[in-house]
Amino acid sequence: MRIKKAFQEEARRRLIPFITAGDPDFETTLELVGLLDEERVTAIELGVPYSDPLADGPVIQAASARALEQGMNLPRVLELAEAARNRGVTTPLVLFSYYNPILRYGSEVLMTRAAQVGIDGMIIPDLPWEEGRELSRQAAEQRVDLIPLVAPTSRERIQRIVSDAKGFVYCVSSLGTTGVRSDFDQKVDAFLDTVREASPVPIAVGFGISRRKHVDRFLEHADAAVVGSALIRMAEQRKDALTDADRREDALEEIRQFVRELADERSVSVYRT
Numbered sequence: 001m002r003i004k005k006a007f008q009e010e011a012r013r014r015l016i017p018f019i020t021a022g023d024p025d026f027e028t029t030l031e032l033v034g035l036l037d038e039e040r041v042t043a044i045e046l047g048v049p050y051s052d053p054l055a056d057g058p059v060i061q062a063a064s065a066r067a068l069e070q071g072m073n074l075p076r077v078l079e080l081a082e083a084a085r086n087r088g089v090t091t092p093l094v095l096f097s098y099y100n101p102i103l104r105y106g107s108e109v110l111m112t113r114a115a116q117v118g119i120d121g122m123i124i125p126d127l128p129w130e131e132g133r134e135l136s137r138q139a140a141e142q143r144v145d146l147i148p149l150v151a152p153t154s155r156e157r158i159q160r161i162v163s164d165a166k167g168f169v170y171c172v173s174s175l176g177t178t179g180v181r182s183d184f185d186q187k188v189d190a191f192l193d194t195v196r197e198a199s200p201v202p203i204a205v206g207f208g209i210s211r212r213k214h215v216d217r218f219l220e221h222a223d224a225a226v227v228g229s230a231l232i233r234m235a236e237q238r239k240d241a242l243t244d245a246d247r248r249e250d251a252l253e254e255i256r257q258f259v260r261e262l263a264d265e266r267s268v269s270v271y272r273t
């Protein structure tokens with residue numbers, strides 16, 4: 001229920017950052033989650049690194065490789081979520097994983113464990129809506145929101161996909177893979193308006209967003225903007241400083257400033273309650 005509440009709460013940044021858990025290491029990810037929580041983002045996407053991230057561009061592919069190097073995996077990401085909750089993080093946490101690690105772990109067990117450690121939602125980009133019905137039932141049983149993705153090509157499937165959406169709907173702004181884009185097709189706005197009209201829950205838009213002007217534009221048509229690659233690239237450029245006790249604070253502050261520049265805290269969610 002944290003997700004529904006966060007969209008309706010006062011003074012939240014309508015941002016949903018995506019970070020790859022374990023990049024550059026477990027402790028730094030925990031610090032980043034704490035920072036994003038302090039900055040009152042609407043939710044945090046915690047990415048489970050995977051060896052074959054087919055929907056990811058080079059920035060997140062590299063981040064996944066670094067995280068796998070650190071031994072990060074699905075069980076460790078669950079531990080990380082639990083550690084964040086134990087540090088008092090209250091921002092909704094959305095587990096982001098490709099389907100294979102979930103299949104290996106066992107979806108029923110995963111939903112139970114996710115609920116225990118304080119995961120509020122899940123995004124599985126390579127699980128088509130039609131194949132996700134059983135998993136969606138398991139998630140609902142544990143009150144974990146299985147967040148569907150829709151793309152501009154989803155067209156007539158949009159109605160069916162959003163009909164039983166929980167948490168929020170993830171609208172992919174452009175086809176192709178994740179990664180910073182300089183601009184977006186005008187048609188994206190109409191696509192977002194269509195999804196928003198059909199959706200019983202708030203909608204977020206992601207893929208390519210890296211600037212304040214992108215966020216401002218998209219918040220005219222959606223309830224939150226997802227930012228992944230731009231944030232991960234910043235962390236990658238500061239990898240050495242982030243893992244050096246003497247320089248970590250400064251590097252974290254630069255990332256905090258970037259989050260603040262991307263979006264102000266809004267008094268009330270733009271989402272119709």
Ligand SMILES: O=P(O)(O)OC[C@@H](O)[C@@H](O)c1c[nH]c2ccccc12
Pocket residue numbers: 018045047055056060125177178179180206207208209226227228229230
């Ligand atoms: O990285 P970008 O362009 O800011 O897009 C968000 C994206 O990183 C995150 O939501 C995500 C990471 N991997 C994905 C795969 C599919 C859909 C979404 C994602």
